[in-house]
Amino acid sequence: MGAVSLFIPCTVDFMMPEVGEAVVRLLRRLGVEPVYHEEQTCCGQPAMNAGYPAEARKAAKHFIETFGDDEVVVSPSGSCTAMVKYHYPELLRDEPSWHGRAEELSNRIYELSQYLVDVLGVEDVGASFDGTVTYHESCHILRRLGVSRQPKVLIKKVKGTTFIPMDQADACCGFGGEFSFRYAFISEEMVREKVDHYLKSGADLLIISEPGCLLNISGYLSRNNPDKKALHLAEFLAGVQEGGVK
Amino acid sequence: MKVNTRNFVQTAEREMQNQYARAFLALMPPVIAALRVQVMGSFPDPEAAQELGRAIRAEAVARMPDLLEEFERNAVAAGARVLWARDASEANELVLSIARERNVTEVTKGKSMISEETGLNEAFKNNGIEPFETDLGEFIAQQLERPPFHIVGPAINVPVEEICDLFMKKAGMEKATTDPVELGYAARLFLRDKFRRVRMGITGVNVAVAETGAIVNVENEGNIRFNKSSPLTQVSLMSIEKVVPTMNDALHLVRLLCRNCTGQGISAYVSIDRGPKMKEEFDGPEELFIIIVDNGRSRIYEDVKMRQVLRCIRCGACLNLCPIYSKIGGYPYGWAYSGPMGQVLNPALLGVDDTSDLFNACTLCGTCREICPAGVDHPELFLYYRELEAEGKKMSSGRWEARFFKLWGTAAAHTGLWRFFYRLVRPVVARYGKEGKIKAMPGPFEGWFKTRDLPVPARRTFRDRWRKSMSEKNLSRGGME
Amino acid sequence: MEESAREEILARLRKVPKEETPVRPVLPPARELSLDKEGLVSLFTEKLSRETGVVYRAADRDEALDHLTEIARTENLKRVMTSTDDTILSLDLPAWGDRNGVAVSTAADYVDREEYKRAVFDEADAGITGADFAVAETGTLVTAHSERQPRLLSLAPILHIAVVGIDRLVPVYEEALNAFYGDGGRIPAHVTLITGPSMTADIRATSFKGMHGPRRVMVILLG
Known part of the structure; x- marks a missing residue:
């Protein structure tokens, strides 16, 4: 390798x-x-x-x-x-x-x-998580890189995990860098809707592969729904097995 | 049309409080988007069909001057009179002089975006000629003196109670009603009388065809067909980018336009004119004027990076899927075009100085680019407009921003400096933190914190942690690389 | 002024370096192209019905007239205006009108354009026209307008009835339009593609038919 x-x-x-x-x-x-x-x-x-x-x-x-x-x-x-x-x-x-x-x-x-x-040809990374998980399709990953199947396959192969699709998973969360504070009044509506869809999905956990979206959505959850979590895909795949969410 | 692009934020904040419009926006765009997906399935290969549309538009723009000349030659051969206008006032003046020569006091209009750009209705009024928009939505928007809310449904957000009042006052409606169908029929009666008597009709052009000199219009209501059938004089305005090489190209674009616009396989009516009516015909215009309007486009054409904006076919698919349009509606964009379409067109046509919010209020999510049947790369244009805007700032009020990024660029190229700045900035930010979270902070980031927290910047960055873990690893395993 | 605007615009467009024209993707052939006659009829019917259009089939002229009689009765038609293309002429509608108490006129019956317009706007209960083609792709009528096919007949009356020979049924628009704009022959000044009635959804996205033109469209496929 x-x-x-x-x-x-x-x-x-x-x-x-x-x-x-x-x-x-x-x-x-x-x-x-x-x-x-x-x-x-x-x-x-x-x-x-x-x-x-x-x-x-x-x-x-x-x-x-x-x-x-x-x-x-x-x-x-x-x-x-x-x-x-x-x-x-x-x-x-x-x-x-x-x-x-x-x-x-x-x-x-x-x-x-x-x-x-x-590239690596891995789908099962050997992690386990007992619960339901949904996934936010970040704009650049989905539309720029055309990557959507890969993260979901990785999630689905985690032992004990049930994947639940969420409504409008491919809708922008409203981060957009400078947009998130310069046009906060629009951005916060977008992230609110995103979180609504997450909550409505009923999943225990929201997985995100993009740090910007993660900051945005976690930041909203932290303020408004502190009992719900969003994790980066890497954390989910690496960390869950070793003692769960930090 | 009055330019109100500078009030983007103010208008958007107001419109976001408009529950009627919000409820509507939550409903309509997703429905059209779903219909669109369904009807695109009538192509054996929908993505290839979109690609062909993009190729046709790219070719149309690349060959624009040749195609315009070929179109003009064939249109004139068919008996049309082709006139050219450099800008809005020239275009309006041409139309006005045609009207004056024929002693026309009233005109009817089919939907024409270029005439909204040039402010033709105002020009008519200022010259004692009464223009009547005849597309139902345009008619309402015109009477209310509002810009279009949506390119397909210009007044689709207006409450029925308001339309009722309006029609009682201005459209001769006698009995109050809030039934959309009854309101529509009231407008039918009012405008039918206009169609019956009108002597000069104005239309736009969806596609012009070089090889035949024909112009093509796409509509559902039939008002454009009335404008092309009843009056003796037809004036059709087109912007210079409308010409495509062949009839088959036009047909493919019509297929794409309808699917992307309203999720229809085809609109109720497509009408194609090649010259005025033939002598023997009982109806149709005795004279057909085609006015080719530049209005800033040849300048846009000179800019190779901006030129692609001329590919747009005004289908509106980008509006229906834009996550921001769907929150704020069409008014904040402040001019003839709204949504991503307006965000690329308005700055190109009005300049970046007056339209800053249009290309900045975007997360670059790329949904518009993905769906565009004409091959417009909206995010790329936004970045370009931001670049043009930044060049202006270097010399003016926003100089601090230019300086900041200059410093930023230097730091990004020098690791030591990069780390140094982080160590400098971190404590300034971190002092707003409590229990690992920042809940409020003054300054430019303030807006973020109204509904969101932020983690406190790490005392030990990833790099710090990497160093530590690597050194531990080195100790335990006796060295790595 | 016009001359110079033209020169100026074209000159500026020519000043910049030419872009290459991109290669066009080849589309797989439209599904409609593989349909046989009955397949085309059923697709045409399905598509037009979806737009609230009504499609009748008539094996011959008499059956077509029977349909018209039935329509005239249920719609209470008193006056109709008709086109004078071959299909419509072959039906001898003035005689049919006499038999059924329907006044039948054509554009040529009026002294001038104004009178004709008055009749078609204010008097005709229906316009009865032929069509050059019926396109299965979307249930669309394609008509090249002429003195035999006035434009307003399919637009101003509240009901539009079209009679089209089944041999004029084609799978896609191209086959219809290439007949008009291809080589040779007189190119028409005005061509329309009509798919169902006039419609709008401009008020509160509530869709309804008959905004400015016909509220209903009926098509008799003949043969």
Whole structure:
């Protein structure tokens, strides 16, 4: 098994480091020893989304320098993965040497569930959880990466788990980075609806593969429905067996 | 049409309190979206059908000048008079002069988005000519002097009580009713009289066909057909991006338009004009004017990144699925086009300075791009508009933002600096935390905390923990790599 | 002014580098293309019925007239206006009208356009027309308008009755329209595709028929 290099998004690094730890535990359990380049910073999305592609380009180059030689890069975020996969080649179009490296990297980066199922060929990660679970289809994972089956397969193969689909699972939760506070009055309606669908599903647990959505939905649950939890897929797959939800 | 795009937030906040509109928005878009999926299934391969639509629109935009000339040549050969207008006032002036020359005091109009852009109705009124919108929804919106709530249902949110009052006052309705059907028939009677006597009818154009010089209109009510059958003069306005190469292209787009727009296999009426009526015909226009309107589009065309916005066919599928439109409705977008369609079109046509909220109030969820039968990449355009806006900020009031991102970019490229800034910022944020949660914080993030908590930024980041775990691992296993 | 606007717009459009035209995907053939005649009839009927249209079948001219008689009776038709295409002429509707107490007129019966419009807007209980094609795909009538096929007959009266030869039933729109816009022949000035009655859902999304045009559409498939 070749080396797997981790890209840990800023939100995870700074706000939810336990998600990153779960990724490491999960991979190790599957016999994959991850590499983590301590030089990594950010994929550049905040600058890109705010209209500063030149600054995003700096982040992109740093990213390519940091990860450029890795065989496989895995990230527990679909939006960061999509940023590298689709925006880097576009951002660096006018710089041929960089552009080539960006294109190459584009083919070697995977969102976590995509890596586990499509590359590693694993569906049963050997976890167990006694209860019902539903899944939120994050926008970038679903619509940008076309990843939807993989996380659900992983969830369904967890022993003791019953998967319950939730209504409008593919509707945006209202995060959108800056959108979540700049247009909070719309964002909070969106997350409220998302949580309503989760509650109506009757599931014990909501699984999310995108850190941004997780911050948003967990943040809402924490305030309004503290008895209900949302977990990152990595935490669910890695942590449940070892003593459950933190 | 009056531009009100600067009041996005204010209007959206107001509209979100409008329970009538909210109830309606919770219901209609999902129903249309479900119908759409069902009727797309009539294509053996729905995604390929969408792809063909995208290819046709991409080709139409790529070959625009050639197609326009070919269209004009064939339309003129068929007896139509083709006029060109650089901007809104030129377009309006052309229509007005046609009306004046024929001493027309009243005109009827079929739905035409380009005429909403140019403010043709206001121009008519200012010149003593009474325009009557004849699409039921447009008629109501016009009489109420409101922008369209939805491209397909411009007044679909208006309570029946309000429509009743309006029709009693302005449409000669005698008996009060709140039954939508009876209200509709009252409008039928009122407008039928107009159709019967009208001498000049105005329409838009859904598709123009280069190879035949024909224009195609898609509708359900029949009001456009009346405008093309009853008056002696027909004036059809089209924006420059409407031309496609062939009749078969037009047919495919009509199939896609109807499915994506209302979830219909086809609308009740599709009408195709190639020139004015033939001499022997008993009805139809003796003269057909086709006005090709630029109104900023050739400038958009010059910008290779923005050009794709001209692919839009105004089907409205993006409105029905947009998670934000479905909360705020059509008014906040402040102009002729609403929803994601308006978010890409309004900034392109009005400029990014007046339309900031339109391309910023978006989570980039990509539902609009996914569903678009014309191949518009909305999120990509939003990012581009944000870039254009940021370039302006570098020189003006938002300079702090530009400086922030400049610093951010430098930090993102230098790990040490990146970590240093985190150590600097963390305590500032963390002091709002209590028991691992932040429940309120002043400043730009304030809005988040009205309904949501945030974890306190970690004292030990993932990197810190990785270092520790790796060093423990190294101790216990005698080294890794 | 027009000239210069035209030149200016086109010049600006030509100034920028040309984009490549993308390759078009090839679509699998429409399912309707594999239907036989009865399959087309039943699809046409199903689709039009869904839009509240009513489809009758008539083996011959007499059966078609019987249907018309029945319709005239139940709908209480006193005056109708008809087109003068071959299908309608073959029915000899003036004679049918005499037998059934229905006044039958055509656009040519009026002294001028205004009189014709008055009649079709205010007097006709129904418009009876032929159609060049019936398209199974969506239950659609396709008509090239002419002096024999006035535009308002299928639009202004509250009831539209169309009589179409079954040999004019085609699977998809292309087969109808290519007949008009293909090579040779006189290209029509006005073509309509009609699928059921006039409708709207503009007030509170409440759908109803007969917004501006016919409230009902009936089709007699002949042959």
